[in-house]
Amino acid sequence: MDNELILVIDFGGQYNQLIARRVREHNIYCEVISYKTPVEEIKGRNPKGIIFTGGPNSVYLDSSPRMSREILEIGVPVLGICYGAQFLTYALDGEIGSAEDNSLSEFGRTECEVNTSHPLFEGINEKTVVWMSHNDYIKKAPEGFAAIASTAKCPFAALVNDEKKLYGVQFHPEVNHTQQGFEILGNFLYNICHCKGDWTMANYAKTAIAQIREKVGSGKVLLALSGGVDSSVACALLSKAVGDQLTCVFVDHGFMRKNEGDEVEAAFKDWNVNFVRVDASDRFIGKLEGVSDPETKRKTIGEEFIRVFEEEAKKIGKVDYLVQGTIYPDVIESGLGDAAVIKSHHNVGGLPDCVDFKEIIEPLRLLFKDEVRKLGTELGLADYLVWRQPFPGPGLAIRIIGEITREKLKILQDADCIFREEIAKAGLDRSINQYFAVLTNMRSVGVMGDDRTYDYTLALRGVTTTDFMTADFARIPYEVLEAASVRIVNEVKNINRIVYDVTSKPPATIEWE
Ligand code: XMP
Numbered sequence: 001m002d003n004e005l006i007l008v009i010d011f012g013g014q015y016n017q018l019i020a021r022r023v024r025e026h027n028i029y030c031e032v033i034s035y036k037t038p039v040e041e042i043k044g045r046n047p048k049g050i051i052f053t054g055g056p057n058s059v060y061l062d063s064s065p066r067m068s069r070e071i072l073e074i075g076v077p078v079l080g081i082c083y084g085a086q087f088l089t090y091a092l093d094g095e096i097g098s099a100e101d102n103s104l105s106e107f108g109r110t111e112c113e114v115n116t117s118h119p120l121f122e123g124i125n126e127k128t129v130v131w132m133s134h135n136d137y138i139k140k141a142p143e144g145f146a147a148i149a150s151t152a153k154c155p156f157a158a159l160v161n162d163e164k165k166l167y168g169v170q171f172h173p174e175v176n177h178t179q180q181g182f183e184i185l186g187n188f189l190y191n192i193c194h195c196k197g198d199w200t201m202a203n204y205a206k207t208a209i210a211q212i213r214e215k216v217g218s219g220k221v222l223l224a225l226s227g228g229v230d231s232s233v234a235c236a237l238l239s240k241a242v243g244d245q246l247t248c249v250f251v252d253h254g255f256m257r258k259n260e261g262d263e264v265e266a267a268f269k270d271w272n273v274n275f276v277r278v279d280a281s282d283r284f285i286g287k288l289e290g291v292s293d294p295e296t297k298r299k300t301i302g303e304e305f306i307r308v309f310e311e312e313a314k315k316i317g318k319v320d321y322l323v324q325g326t327i328y329p330d331v332i333e334s335g336l337g338d339a340a341v342i343k344s345h346h347n348v349g350g351l352p353d354c355v356d357f358k359e360i361i362e363p364l365r366l367l368f369k370d371e372v373r374k375l376g377t378e379l380g381l382a383d384y385l386v387w388r389q390p391f392p393g394p395g396l397a398i399r400i401i402g403e404i405t406r407e408k409l410k411i412l413q414d415a416d417c418i419f420r421e422e423i424a425k426a427g428l429d430r431s432i433n434q435y436f437a438v439l440t441n442m443r444s445v446g447v448m449g450d451d452r453t454y455d456y457t458l459a460l461r462g463v464t465t466t467d468f469m470t471a472d473f474a475r476i477p478y479e480v481l482e483a484a485s486v487r488i489v490n491e492v493k494n495i496n497r498i499v500y501d502v503t504s505k506p507p508a509t510i511e512w513e
Contacts, residue, residue, distance in 0.1 A: 001207055001366075004195050006030035007047045009037070011055030011065045011083050017332055017467070019053055019081065019174045019185075021368050026186050027197035029366075032332050035065045042071065049077045049193035052084025054172065058098070058136050059083070059090040066091070077165040079188045082134055085159070085168025092142035092166075104153050106132035106170075109177055112157050115148040119191035120160065120167060124180050130157070130171035131178045138170065165192065201374040205237065208363055212241035215361070219320030222355065224309055225250045225275075226393065227264035230325035230364060232385045233376040237363050238323055239273045240379060247274040247319075249312045251305055254281025255395030255409070258417040267385055276316075280308045284397075285406065292402045292441075294513035298344045301394040313355045322357045327364045327372055329467070389434045390468065398513040402441035407494075408456075412439040414492045415458050422484040423462070423476075432474040435462035437488075438501075438512045446496030455496035458488060462500075463510055471505040 006023050010016045010032050023030040030051075033042075042050070050071070056064050064083075069091040072078060080088040086096050097104060112130045114121040130151075138156035141147065149158035149169070158169045167188065173181035189195045221238060225231045225248040238246045248268065252261045261277070268275050287304050291297055313319065364372055376386040392398060396416070400408050416437040423429050438459040446453040460481065462474035485498040501508070 001029070003029040003199050003203075004197075005045060005047045006049045006051065006189065006193070006195070007042060007045065008032045008051045008053060009035050009067070009071075009084075011035050011053050011087065013054030013081075013083060015172060015174050016053045017329060017368075019051055020328075020332075021370070022174045022182060022185050023051070023189065024199060024368060024371060025182070026189050026195075027199045028189055028195045029199040031366075035067050039068055039070045039074065043074050043076075047076055048195050049079070049189065051188075052078065052080040052087060054082035054084060054133070055087075056083065059086050059096055060098070072164070072166055075165070077188070077192050078167065079192075080166075080168040081174070082170060082172060085156075085170055086134075086136055086138060088166060088168050089138050089142055089145075089156075089159070092145075094138065094142035094145070095140035097137045097139035104137045105135040106137075106151065106153055107134075108132065110151050110154075110171070112149050112151045112171065114158065118148045118160065120158065120184065120187050121148065122187050122191060123183060124187075129177075129179045130173075130181070131175045132171050134170060138168070167192065201371060201378045204367075204371075205240075205375060205378050208237060209241045212238065212361065212363060215359075216242050216245065216321060219245065219358075220316070220318070221246045221321045221323060221361070222313060222316065222319040222357065223248045223323040225264070225268070226391075227256070227260060227267075227385075227388075228325075228391055229369070229376065229386065229388050230327055230372055232264075232267070232381060232388075233372050233379070234323055234325045234363055235268065235273065236271070236376060236379040236381050238361075239271045243272045244274055246323075247276060247316055249309060249316075250275065250277045251308050251312070252277060252279050252281060253284040253301060253305065253395060253397075254279075255284065255301075255397040257391070257396065257420075258413040263384075267382055276312060278308055278312055280304075283308065285404065285409075288397065288404050290403060294398060295344060297397055297404075297513065298394050301397055302344065305393070310355065318356055320358045321361050322355055322359075323361045323363065325364055326362045328366055328368050331365055387430060389429075389436075392511055398511055399436060399438045401439065401512060408439055411456065411492055411494050412437060412458075415439070415488045415495060418487045418491060419460055419484045422480055422487065425483075426477070426480045428474075428476065428480065431464070432462045432476070433465050433468075433471075434510060435460075435474065435476075437461070444497050448496065453496045455494045457497040457499060458495045459512070460484065460498060460500050461510070461512075463505070465505075465510075468510065469505075471510055473500075473502050473504055476500070 008020050020032050109129050110132045141159050145159045145161045147156050151157050160167050173184040373386050419437050440457045442457045463471040464474050465471035
């Protein structure tokens with residue numbers, strides 16, 4: 001790919017992905033790389049600009065990440081953010097005030113005065129609100145630097161050396177709480193790095209299709225299609241690139257949402273691909289008989305999935321390429337340290353061991369989720385596939401608490417469908433990032449007509465989130481909850497009570513199992 005490149009150098013800040021996304025939103029391609037990357041390698045990539053992320057508290061700690069100051073001497077514009085700005089100061093012999101005297105630390109929204117005649121602040125209000133989150137502070141700028149923004153406590157809210165093209169901001173322009181942060185980043189990219197903005201999904205599609213064609217030649221390609229956004233977009237892209245050399249295997253484990261299997265099949269009917277739908281629901285339900293432990297459910301489904309896929313792949317014969325729907329956040333996250341396993345995730349992508357193939361193709365590896373959606377639209381995928389909310393690999397099996405039976409599955413499919421219909425009717429389907437129903441294993445007493453009932457309690461869950469690693473419960477209006485509740489209790493047998501989950505993540509998780 002010959003796009004203009006911005007490199008985001010990760011100093012361990014929690015917003016590294018967010019910075020990269022903001023740059024991409026400005027139509028400029030960027031990658032997040034480790035601060036351990038050799039300067040020569042960075043130079044070799046010929047970036048138009050470099051951004052240092054935030055990071056741990058103090059540049060003076062031995063454990064703090066540092067780079068050779070050569071990175072500041074290669075003539076490429078550098079913007080240091082928070083820790084990044086402090087590191088830049090430190091590396092050039094300026095002075096950082098210690099966290100111990102934390103009367104000068106700033107957290108949260110802070111009014112900032114900026115010098116609007118500087119290109120970094122072109123079009124920005126003279127007084128603007130920025131998001132601060134620092135203990136240490138820049139006490140003395142390195143030689144040749146000047147302050148171009150300040151707050152009541154922080155004389156160097158932004159500092160520059162125009163001659164050397166080095167810039168630092170103590171605040172976080174990437175977060176929404178910084179009122180004009182997007183514009184400030186844009187100024188760095190366009191006014192200072194002189195980018196043109198050549199990263200669009202239309203361009204990406206064209207280049208990716210050409211590259212895939214060249215790689216695959218006349219080879220055979222296999223893709224595990226789940227019906228989720230990523231595998232659907234990957235399928236659309238591969239189909240445009242190699243047409244009927246592609247076989248998509250859609251393993252229907254029976255835990256899909258109501259009508260979902262048929263919808264996925266219908267969506268790809270007119271695409272020029274070999275589409276194989278495997279109805280394996282009996283196998284899966286059989287395997288899960290008597291299983292109520294969440295982790296056992298997940299592992300059993302994951303293993304069985306691989307077995308079914310393997311059998312289908314054998315029928316197709318030797319394939320040359322296997323497609324995986326890996327997206328950029330997975331790439332960034334897998335490069336970071338080991339996190340505790342909270343749940344064993346099952347992804348249809350994780351299949352390489354079981355199929356005989358030459359190479360893996362990951363056509364979405366460079367893209368963020370919002371870019372994957374844009375690409376899907378660009379390729380002509382139906383809106384309901386492009387805007388589908390995330391759905392876990394094990395499907396409704398992990399939304400039925402306790403043992404799974406066909407009856408419970410039907411109850412949940414019907415109830416979940418009504419809830420989704422009501423959310424869509426209220427126009428909330430794009431603003432709530434994930435919403436679904438969970439069939440609890442609890443029954444309680446109710447009254448219907450003149451009769452006593454003793455039926456299941458259904459839980460509704462809705463969350464707002466950007467990264468799905470943390471989430472808040474969605475403030476769904478009472479009227480919408482009421483409409484869903486009334487319909488579910490009336491239309492779905494065996495449910496007589498509905499509750500709404502009002503926990504955020506953490507401490508809860510989004511799914512219940
Ligand atoms: P949790 O429940 O861990 O979920 O807060 C975070 C997000 O991940 C989705 N999820 C999965 N996605 N395979 C997937 O592809 C899985 O096994 C899986 N389990 C959870 C979940 O729906 C939420 O969006």
